[in-house]
Amino acid sequence: MNLLIRKLEAFAEFDDDDRRALTGLCVRSERMRAGRSLIREGDRPDHVRVLLDGWACRHKDLPDGERQIVAVMLPGDICDVQIFILKEMDHCISLLSEAEVALIPKDEMQGIMDAHPHIARAFWWSTLVDEAILREWLVNIGTRDATRGVAHLFIEMWLRLRQVGLADGNSFFMPLTQVQLAETFALTTVHINRTLQLLRSDGLIKLEGKRLTILDVKRLAALASFTSNYLHLDRR
Amino acid sequence: MNLLIRKLEAFAEFDDDDRRALTGLCVRSERMRAGRSLIREGDRPDHVRVLLDGWACRHKDLPDGERQIVAVMLPGDICDVQIFILKEMDHCISLLSEAEVALIPKDEMQGIMDAHPHIARAFWWSTLVDEAILREWLVNIGTRDATRGVAHLFIEMWLRLRQVGLADGNSFFMPLTQVQLAETFALTTVHINRTLQLLRSDGLIKLEGKRLTILDVKRLAALASFTSNYLHLDRR
DNA sequence: CGATAGTTTGATATCCTTCAAAACCTGTGG
DNA sequence: CCACAGGTTTTGAAGGATATCAAACTATCG
Numbered sequence: 001m002n003l004l005i006r007k008l009e010a011f012a013e014f015d016d017d018d019r020r021a022l023t024g025l026c027v028r029s030e031r032m033r034a035g036r037s038l039i040r041e042g043d044r045p046d047h048v049r050v051l052l053d054g055w056a057c058r059h060k061d062l063p064d065g066e067r068q069i070v071a072v073m074l075p076g077d078i079c080d081v082q083i084f085i086l087k088e089m090d091h092c093i094s095l096l097s098e099a100e101v102a103l104i105p106k107d108e109m110q111g112i113m114d115a116h117p118h119i120a121r122a123f124w125w126s127t128l129v130d131e132a133i134l135r136e137w138l139v140n141i142g143t144r145d146a147t148r149g150v151a152h153l154f155i156e157m158w159l160r161l162r163q164v165g166l167a168d169g170n171s172f173f174m175p176l177t178q179v180q181l182a183e184t185f186a187l188t189t190v191h192i193n194r195t196l197q198l199l200r201s202d203g204l205i206k207l208e209g210k211r212l213t214i215l216d217v218k219r220l221a222a223l224a225s226f227t228s229n230y231l232h233l234d235r236r
Numbered sequence: 237m238n239l240l241i242r243k244l245e246a247f248a249e250f251d252d253d254d255r256r257a258l259t260g261l262c263v264r265s266e267r268m269r270a271g272r273s274l275i276r277e278g279d280r281p282d283h284v285r286v287l288l289d290g291w292a293c294r295h296k297d298l299p300d301g302e303r304q305i306v307a308v309m310l311p312g313d314i315c316d317v318q319i320f321i322l323k324e325m326d327h328c329i330s331l332l333s334e335a336e337v338a339l340i341p342k343d344e345m346q347g348i349m350d351a352h353p354h355i356a357r358a359f360w361w362s363t364l365v366d367e368a369i370l371r372e373w374l375v376n377i378g379t380r381d382a383t384r385g386v387a388h389l390f391i392e393m394w395l396r397l398r399q400v401g402l403a404d405g406n407s408f409f410m411p412l413t414q415v416q417l418a419e420t421f422a423l424t425t426v427h428i429n430r431t432l433q434l435l436r437s438d439g440l441i442k443l444e445g446k447r448l449t450i451l452d453v454k455r456l457a458a459l460a461s462f463t464s465n466y467l468h469l470d471r472r
Numbered sequence: 473c474g475a476t477a478g479t480t481t482g483a484t485a486t487c488c489t490t491c492a493a494a495a496c497c498t499g500t501g502g
Numbered sequence: 503c504c505a506c507a508g509g510t511t512t513t514g515a516a517g518g519a520t521a522t523c524a525a526a527c528t529a530t531c532g
Binding site for chain 3: 381382423424426427430445
């Protein structure tokens with residue numbers, strides 16, 4: 001089942017016609033290896049991309065070689081509904097794991113939004129949620145210390161994956177390396193490593209290979225003072 | 237002249253009909269005192285707000301009393317084109333200065349977007365730019381140190397104000413107090429104060445009262461390694 | 473089974489914080 | 503027009519979270 005539909009249905013109620021249209025959008029898809037770059041800063045994309053499977057991230061590469069990850073994209077996520085409105089990309093998108101990526105020509109995208117108001121609304125919702133997540137990440141990086149920030153991110157990932165049915169209880173596939181976690185929090189690998197050890201030794205998480213398990217949701221959420229309102233998962 | 241139109245014209249080419257429609261949107265406006273709260277977390281807004289004059293900010297208030305400013309809104313900026321899509325607000329909006337705020341009922345907003353595709357496109361553009369600014373702020377808070385981050389923000393403010401004709405050469409009205417700057421960078425007032433002193437003593441800026449002057453644009457931009465692409469100011 | 477990526481550890485340095493107080497504005501009421 | 507109040511800016515000294523550097527250890531994969 002198409003995870004884009006599954007994701008949008010957290011917000012929208014689709015009829016069969018809507019679902020058929022969305023399925024039709026994603027017929028042209030390609031399997032890609034981890035690490036591959038999807039879009040580079042300066043590109044002028046004329047396709048919208050949808051992650052049907054696998055993880056990706058948006059990142060900014062700075063002149064001094066530093067990299068900041070500014071968003072993590074999970075299965076079902078869209079790379080910018082209306083991206084072709086902008087002249088050129090101001091950041092890059094790369095794959096964090098092997099992935100299945102659908103390519104949607106801009107005209108088809110425009111067509112479906114004109115013909116299906118429910119879908120257009122759902123895309124607006126998805127854009128607004130992306131922005132809300134970005135705001136919460138500002139708090140993660142700014143106000144919260146390393147431990148609370150990482151705790152917060154792990155809960156966010158878990159909820160977003162549950163939304164598309166990809167969480168296995170309290171446990172899920174989480175392909176970010178410590179280097180990449182460091183790049184999302186603008187900390188060093190060393191400090192991320194010590195932070196993870198702390199969360200582990202407190203019995204809050206288990207992280208083996210690329211599998212993350214939240215051992216104590218309540219305590220982890222309390223530590224991060226997590227509230228899920230910014231994800232806007234509740235249908236009205 | 238309506239600053240909303242002026243702002244959107246950085247991207248869109250409007251005809252007289254479009255302009256009339258946008259002017260009609262902003263007829264109901266109210267003058268409000270600095271510090272006033274426009275929207276609170278948990279609110280269920282049914283109006284879109286437009287800043288016709290004055291500054292505002294989006295902020296998140298955390299349980300421990302900390303506050304993180306996650307966006308600064310300048311004259312001409314819109315408080316969420318499609319905000320009524322979400323069930324409730326996940327953050328607050330407050331005024332940073334005395335301001336003139338227009339209230340647009342959601343139906344009117346929807347109506348104008350249906351009837352004027354150019355305007356709908358311009359609103360999408362404005363939303364995408366807001367998101368791009370948020371990403372750049374992540375870099376400001378995360379990767380850049382205090383001096384470079386503040387330098388970067390000042391240049392951004394200057395360019396955004398120029399866009400709507402509110403910069404007086406290299407100098408502009410900038411109402412943020414050091415406390416509020418500290419809240420946007422998640423630093424302490426003490427450190428912001430020392431950062432400002434550094435920028436001043438380097439001959440990069442002058443900041444007297446609420447008036448900021450960029451004394452050396454080139455050096456300030458170089459310090460922040462500023463590139464303006466994320467503001468997407470260039471019409472295609 | 474060697475190469476390469478990812479994780480872990482220790483010791484020292486730095487940016488930023490904390491606490492506490494003084495100095496400086498700016499507006500308001502008498 | 504002065505005096506006071508509250509917000510804002512500035513300063514100093516000491517402490518803490520995270521960085522830096524460098525190296526060892528451990529997976530993973532062709």
